[in-house]
Every structure is written in C-alpha cells, then in structure tokens.
Amino acid sequence: MQKKRKLTAAFCEIPQEKETLQRSWRTGEHSDWVIVLGPKEYTIHKVIVATGERASAFLAASFRKHCGQTSERTDLTELIPQTCWPHFEALLDYVYHGEDVADIEVRVSNWGPLMKIADILQIRALYTKCVEVGADLISHNTAPNVVADAVELQLGGELQQQVVQIAVDVMSQHFSSYTHNDLLGLPLQVFEALLQRDDLEVTNEDQVFDFLVSTSKDLGDPEMQRLWRCCRLHALSPERTLQIMQIDAIPKAAVVWALSQRVPTIAKPAPNPDWAKDWVSATGPRGREITFLVPNPAAYANKRHLRSAAHQLCEKFKWRLLVFPLGTESTGNPRQVAAFVEVVPEPSVEAGWSLRRGEKKIKLVN
Numbered sequence: 365m366q367k368k369r370k371l372t373a374a375f376c377e378i379p380q381e382k383e384t385l386q387r388s389w390r391t392g393e394h395s396d397w398v399i400v401l402g403p404k405e406y407t408i409h410k411v412i413v414a415t416g417e418r419a420s421a422f423l424a425a426s427f428r429k430h431c432g433q434t435s436e437r438t439d440l441t442e443l444i445p446q447t448c449w450p451h452f453e454a455l456l457d458y459v460y461h462g463e464d465v466a467d468i469e470v471r472v473s474n475w476g477p478l479m480k481i482a483d484i485l486q487i488r489a490l491y492t493k494c495v496e497v498g499a500d501l502i503s504h505n506t507a508p509n510v511v512a513d514a515v516e517l518q519l520g521g522e523l524q525q526q527v528v529q530i531a532v533d534v535m536s537q538h539f540s541s542y543t544h545n546d547l548l549g550l551p552l553q554v555f556e557a558l559l560q561r562d563d564l565e566v567t568n569e570d571q572v573f574d575f576l577v578s579t580s581k582d583l584g585d586p587e588m589q590r591l592w593r594c595c596r597l598h599a600l601s602p603e604r605t606l607q608i609m610q611i612d613a614i615p616k617a618a619v620v621w622a623l624s625q626r627v628p629t630i631a632k633p634a635p636n637p638d639w640a641k642d643w644v645s646a647t648g649p650r651g652r653e654i655t656f657l658v659p660n661p662a663a664y665a666n667k668r669h670l671r672s673a674a675h676q677l678c679e680k681f682k683w684r685l686l687v688f689p690l691g692t693e694s695t696g697n698p699r700q701v702a703a704f705v706e707v708v709p710e711p712s713v714e715a716g717w718s719l720r721r722g723e724k725k726i727k728l729v730n
Contacts, residue, residue: 389456397427398437402449405437406456418459421486443484445517448477455481458490470497472506476513483519495523499530504538507531508547515551528554536561537678540571544578552587559594561650562676568651569599573607580613588613597622599649649673654685661689666699674708681719682708685726701728 389395395407414424426438444452451474458468468490470478475494482491502510511531514524535542535558547555558564559572566572572595580588592614597605600622608614621636625647656672658664667688674682688695688702695702705724709717 389460396436399423400437400439400441401444401452402441402446404449406452408456413459418487418489420459421488423485440484444481445477447517448481451477452481454478455485455487455490459487467493470494470501472501472509475501475510476517476519479514479519479523480517498527502527502530502534504534504541507534508542508550511554512549512551515554528557532557532561533679536564539565540567544575544582548579548582552590556590556594559591562648563678564650566651567653568601568655569596570601570604571651572596573600573604577607577611580611585613589615592618596647596650598625598647649675651675656685656687658687658689661701664689666690667692671706677707680710680713682710684708703728 389406389408392407395409397408397410397413399406399408410427413420414427423438454468454474455478468478470493475498478490479494479498481487482494498510508531511528514527514531518524519527532554535547539558547558550558559576564572576588576591576595579591583591592611597608597614597618598621600608605622608619652675654672654675656670658670668690669686669688671687672685674684677683684706686704686706690699691702703726705726707719707722
C-alpha cells in the first residue's frame, strides 16, 4: 500500500505587516480609543482593555460613555497622581500581554504607583497581586519609602493603615540603624507613630533627643513641635535636660511637666493639668538600657530582691532587672550582689515560649 503523502508549503508572510499583527498599544494599529495622561496620549483597543482577567472595569464603563465623554477618549490626568505617570506604560503592557507573557515585576519603587493605578482603574488582577506581595517588600531598609508612598498616594482605608502599621513595626525594631536623613521623607503622622513606640530600639531617651536635634536642622518649628512631644523629657539625663534651654520648639509647659514626673512622691500623684495634655500620651520607660539605683544595699536581707521598671522589648515581651542586693542562697559568703535580666511575656503569649538571639550586659557601679 502506497504511503499517503503530506502537503508542505511555507507561509508567505508580509514582513512589513508582521509587527502590526501583535497585540500592542504602541503602534496604534486598529486602535479605537485614546487615553490622555498629562502631555501624552495612548491609542488603545477597547476589546483588549475592557475584557479578560486583566481588564479595567473603570475604562470598560468609560467606553460605554457613562462618564460624559463627547469624543472617543478618556482623560485620566486629574484622576491619576503625577508620580504614577511614569509607571502607566508598564501597566498597559501588563494588560495587553496577558498571562502567556512574563508578568509585571512589582518592586519597592513601583509598588505604590501600581497599587494606586490598579485601584483607580479597577484592575482586579493587578490590585490583588500588589496586595499579595506588599508585606514582603517591607524590610527595615525599604519601610521608609514604602510607607511614604502609601500615605502620599492616599491608598486609603484599611490597606493604608496596614502598611503604616507594618512599616512602623519594622522601623521601631531597627531604629538605631537609621540616620535622621533616612526618615525625613516620612509623613509626619508616621514619624510621630514611630517615635511614640514603647519598644523603640534605642539605648535610652537621650538617643531620641539627639536624633530629634539632628532632625530639627531640616524641619520647621511646626513639625518639630509635634515631634518633640514624642520625646520623654522626664527620662533624659541631666546633660540633655540642660540642653532643652536651647530648643525653642519645646515649650516651658513641657519642661515643668517633665520635672514633676521626676520628683519622687509619697502621696498620690497630682492629676495632669489641661496644659500638659500634649505631653502625657506616653510616659513609661523605654530603651535597651536600664539604670537602676539601689539605696543602702547593705540593709537588705539575703534573698530579698527588687525589680526595676519594665521596658518594652518588642510587641510580645518586656524586660527588666531583677536584683538581689545581698545575693541569693547560691551566692555564698561573703554576701554579694546578684543581678539578672528578666524577660516578661505579655498575657497573650502562650506557655513554652523562647526568645533567641538575645544579648545582655550588666554593669555594677558601687
């Protein structure tokens, strides 16, 4: 039986027409709508932009002329913030290429703008993608930029609050690694939230004071008056307390209130006056250093102990000093001081916890 032959023929392609057959907004071929964004105009295809997994619900509605257009165009200049404009062409590529082409790369530099455009144009697929990768982009190096974009672009609602919370959580645990220039781009409300943290990673309140002194060289008095409220003046060393005289942004009322908190009282403390309301939001001790004075330690019996005030270490733990002025049953004779660092879990922490990579140093001054 004779083998059946197959037909062979090469397709005669018109070279100059090859590029025009690709799905692209760049050529303008067969386009039927125009998007205006600032000085630029983009010729697009309604059937591509308004259908499929990566479609824009906003533009689909615009194509139906529900937005009052009198011509075949949509002007997005007033809707999309100008800082997002450089990322618009990448977004069009994302919509046109579909899932069979390499996906758009969401990075720290474009996360906020892409998130904002996806929200405005109602592109569900891109919006979901940005939400999924957003938290992973926030590290102690990137947090200042990510949160600044989120607030500046007004991502709004629960999403913006989540970004601010995650960024402040990260920055508070690495505060000592930043210079004031690293944080100058933070929105003021985020800056305040960071400096108010009980678990701010500082040695003591003097470090916060020095940081604000450096920051004041680049910010005006109205901003610094708000930021100085985040410094716990009553916890400053005598040297820094004297320097307050040189700082006009710290009012006399703040100094008076701070002094009232440093005087030990036997009677019940007086209620805070109305003029001190801006300075009492955060009064507890904080920092990675505790100075604990034990008056007349020889008067204590063996095994009798004292504890310092607790400092917030992180969201789930506090830390403090446990001191036995004349030792425990295991310190022997002659009696000598015994001191320990105690880590105190919050009530929500389950039993069996452990805290790794901790370092401690206790210095005794007699």
